[in-house]
Amino acid sequence: xxxxxxxxxxxxxxxxxxxxxxxxxxxxxxxxxxxxxxxxxxxxxxxxxxxxxxxxxxxxxxxxxxxxxxxxxxxxxxxxxxxxxxxxxxxxxxxxxxxxxxxxxxxxxxxxxxxxxxxxxxxxxxxxxxxxxxxxxxxxxxxxxxxxxxxxxxxxxxxxxxxxxxxxxxxxxxxxxxxxxxxxxxxxxxxxxxxxxxxxxxxxxxxxx
Numbered sequence: 370x371x372x373x374x375x376x377x378x379x380x381x382x383x384x385x386x387x388x389x390x391x392x393x394x395x396x397x398x399x400x401x402x403x404x405x406x407x408x409x410x411x412x413x414x415x416x417x418x419x420x421x422x423x424x425x426x427x428x429x430x431x432x433x434x435x436x437x438x439x440x441x442x443x444x445x446x447x448x449x450x451x452x453x454x455x456x457x458x459x460x461x462x463x464x465x466x467x468x469x470x471x472x473x474x475x476x477x478x479x480x481x482x483x484x485x486x487x488x489x490x491x492x493x494x495x496x497x498x499x500x501x502x503x504x505x506x507x508x509x510x511x512x513x514x515x516x517x518x519x520x521x522x523x524x525x526x527x528x529x530x531x532x533x534x535x536x537x538x539x540x541x542x543x544x545x546x547x548x549x550x551x552x553x554x555x556x557x558x559x560x561x562x563x564x565x566x567x568x569x570x571x572x573x574x575x576x577x578x
Contacts, residue, residue, distance in 0.1 A: 390447065413460055426453045478503060478510075479517035483525070490529045491553050496522040531567055534560075538576045545572045 415423065429449050438445065485499050493499070499522060500510035514522045530552055537548050549560035549572075564572045 390443070390450065407457075407461060410461075415460070419460065422456065423453075426456065475513045475517045478505070478513050482510075482514060482522065486526055486529055490526060490533070491551060494523075494526055494530070494553055496526075499526075527563075527567055531564070534564065534572070535575065538572055545576070548572070 426449070436445070481503060482499055485502055489498070496511060497507055500507045503510060505513070511522055514520070514525065518525060520528075534548060534552060537543055538545070545560070546557050549557045552560065554560035554563065561571050564570075564575070568575060570578070
């Protein structure tokens with residue numbers, strides 16, 4: 370982020386969360402329907418009432434981190450973060466005029482691809498399926514996504530799968546086998562291999578880390 374100018378009465382609030390805390394909630398489920406909109410419009414203008422509400426959210430987060438009770442029970446901080454995310458999604462739902470300025474065809478394709486991935490990532494892991502859905506040849510599809518996103522289609526698909534898998538591994542006691550099956554892996558060994566290839570550790574090791 371680059372700051373171009375600021376006024377004397379500016380107030381800036383920011384918050385950072387550890388990967389372990391983020392992965393402890395199901396971020397994918399909380400934001401999947403609005404992920405594209407959030408990615409395309411990371412800055413939102415809030416009304417005075419909304420700004421006041423979010424200030425209170427941040428103050429609650431700070432208190433939860435410093436509270437002795439929260440230090441012993443991370444679920445309190447996790448619940449506060451979940452509430453903040455839900456508030457964010459509601460703000461985005463109220464916006465109905467988001468658009469990408471000067472959008473080229475390659476970004477339109479990338480946007481359509483992401484929408485398809487969010488819909489089918491638990492079933493289809495290969496690039497060919499998405500190319501067919503978009504009516505594009507596989508080479509042209511792969512080249513377009515690489516130019517628009519800086520990543521290959523397989524890397525994009527893998528990142529979405531991993532985000533969901535990590536969240537579920539940290540947020541509950543769901544058996545790894547069930548997670549693997551629900552994410553489209555017919556064999557748990559394939560899921561273990563996929564997960565270790567991208568993270569360096571197995572799902573069981575990640576859960577216990």
